Amino acid sequence: MPVALSYPGVYIEEVPSGVRTISGVATSIALFIGWAARGPTDRALRLTSFADYERQYGGLDQRTLLGYAVRQFYDNGGSDAYVLRIPPGDEVSAVTAIGDLTITANSPGEWAQDYRVRLTRRPDDATRFRLDVLFHPSADAVVETFENLSMTSGDARFAETVINGRSSFISVAAASATTPANATVDLDATTAGDDGTVLGATDAAFRTALLARFGLGTITDRIDLFNMVCVPGLSEATTIATLQHHCHDRRAFLIVDCPETDTVSTVAASLTGMTGADALNSAFFFPWVRSPDPLQQGALRAFPPCGYVAGVFARTDGARGVWKAPAGSDASVNGAAGLAITMSDAENGQLNPRGINCLRTLPVYGNVVWGSRTLHGDNDRGSEWKYVPVRRMALFLEESLYRGTQWVVFEPNDEPLWAQIRLNIGAFMQNLFRQGAFQGTSPRDAYFVRCDSTTTTQADINLGIVNIIVGFAPLKPAEFVVIKLQQIAGDIPT
Incomplete structure (x- = not known):
């Protein structure tokens, strides 16, 4: 948008280039x-x-x-x-409790039998406590710790708020505001975890x-x-x-x-x-x-x-x-x-x-x-x-262009937009050509990008449609290598 001209002098205005870089998506997730x-x-x-x-x-x-x-x-x-x-549908999550704090394994299975939970009150404040998750086959090694927790729902360190969604092992539910006494319990003490039916392909x-x-x-x-x-x-x-x-x-x-x-x-x-x-x-x-x-x-x-x-x-x-x-x-x-x-x-x-x-x-x-x-x-x-x-290259192009042209939606559908589209997609395809992704010795042989009045008619414009046609010459593997040998008869020409 032009700046307001109020005094005699030189005004600087930054004009957008219209180039929107299209990045290639990942191909091997x-x-x-x-x-x-x-x-x-x-x-x-x-x-x-x-x-x-x-x-x-x-x-x-x-x-x-x-x-x-x-x-x-x-x-x-x-x-x-x-x-x-x-x-499988018949799996069971392990459950234990310390006072009014119910602790549930955050995924079902027998794995929970290897873990314990330890609650320790703060010596200087009996309403605050620490919760440790212990791996007890390794001499009760601490694998997770949550400090300064509270059983009060309005507290910034409310146990449910701090632990649920953050812990890799457990979720908790506080039934009251009463802080439990110090205790160490097996994670599956109340309900044993169960893998359920083992399912194969x-x-x-x-x-x-x-x-x-x-x-x-x-x-x-x-x-x-x-x-x-x-x-x-x-x-x-x-x-x-x-x-x-x-x-x-x-x-x-x-x-x-x-x-x-x-x-x-x-x-x-x-x-x-x-x-x-x-x-x-x-x-x-x-x-x-x-x-x-x-x-x-x-x-x-x-x-x-x-x-x-x-x-x-x-x-x-x-x-x-x-x-x-x-x-x-x-x-x-x-x-x-x-x-x-x-x-x-x-x-x-x-x-x-x-x-x-x-x-x-x-x-x-x-x-x-x-x-x-x-x-x-x-x-x-x-x-x-x-x-x-060839197929995976096409999928790569489809996904990259799909994500890289989202900005086009709701833009004025006329030649300035079409020119930007040709510029942006053309730059993306040219970069791939330089990497050797297509057949051909020149860009003309390797790919084309069309977006103009021949691809988008007035009827398309009335319907809010812009048509972009992108073509590419894929590289195909040398699946069969044929070597022809011929015996030379007579003198070899110099």
Whole structure:
């Protein structure tokens, strides 16, 4: 807005450039879903290391594949993940009480039997107290402390206000303003915590609970962004088809495990029901991976490939970009001692044209991911979304442009706006071109951005619509390398 001109002289006015930087979104945030013996059941937690998983969900547990998959993700280059615990429905939270203060474990399960709670009044003020949470298998090690608490609801240090929502172990309820006497009690002294029924990916109850976590207003709907979905061990086609639909809605990519018992001759049948319209946002991997189990003194055990593969996706994204196929000699599977099935080139050649991505054991390179096709990757389908990097690149562009053009809403819909849109999106696409994300030797060959009177008619303007068309030439992996040798006959010309 021009400044008011009142006196003769020079006036300075800052004019906005119209450039609004579009930032590329993250491409390798994983969402792991499964049963765990500990952890919140009403939300997904964001983790940055396996140590975070151990603190929140209790670490590895032989009864579930979830912890192993999360660890394999971080071991293979992953750095950012959400974990969603699926409860069985018959789990119980531990409860204890000290006087009129009821203390409840903040998540259900038997884990609470390892903890105690100690209440200590202040010597100089009997209405104030300290509450300690103790890990008693380690000689009552203090893991949490809340000081100067009060039982009075109007007090700034009211116990419920200070503890609930902040503690990693407990929540409290004060039945009166009476301060309890000093005491130390087991966290499960009144009601013992119970893990309930252990659910695996093959259980119908698990699959029902899993799908209930997706859709409008659900737990996953409240997660701002996730790019990959892993449900370790899930191979039931109907559930996977529904998950593919939800992943399509969220612009996420589903990593599908083959059944553990599949062989080269039977694995193709496992694709039945998984290759529908939404299958372009998913990829299928075979076989399972054999790895030492720390809970069995290093004995080899078979694990589903999704955790390893998600880590390889993340590692490749960080090193080369989402447009690089997460497969090949660099896509090594860290932590793998071998594969459940060792395939030959001929066997791999039977599965690759069907869109089945194989894990291979190769001389020199070891265990690697040796396929990068989506579940639309069958040769007979001829899909434009045949390859994983092409599809994931499109999802990256969609999400980045969706978030980066929110400012357009309610702006005057005319040429000045269209010019700003072309400028901003063009700058974003040009930056990707300079990183080698597209085919072509010039920007004209690599991408285009259109937003003008040819894309947005007067009828669109009357309806409040602005149409933006963005095209890109994706990089496709060199899946087959052909080397032709010819014997030279006669003299070599100089």
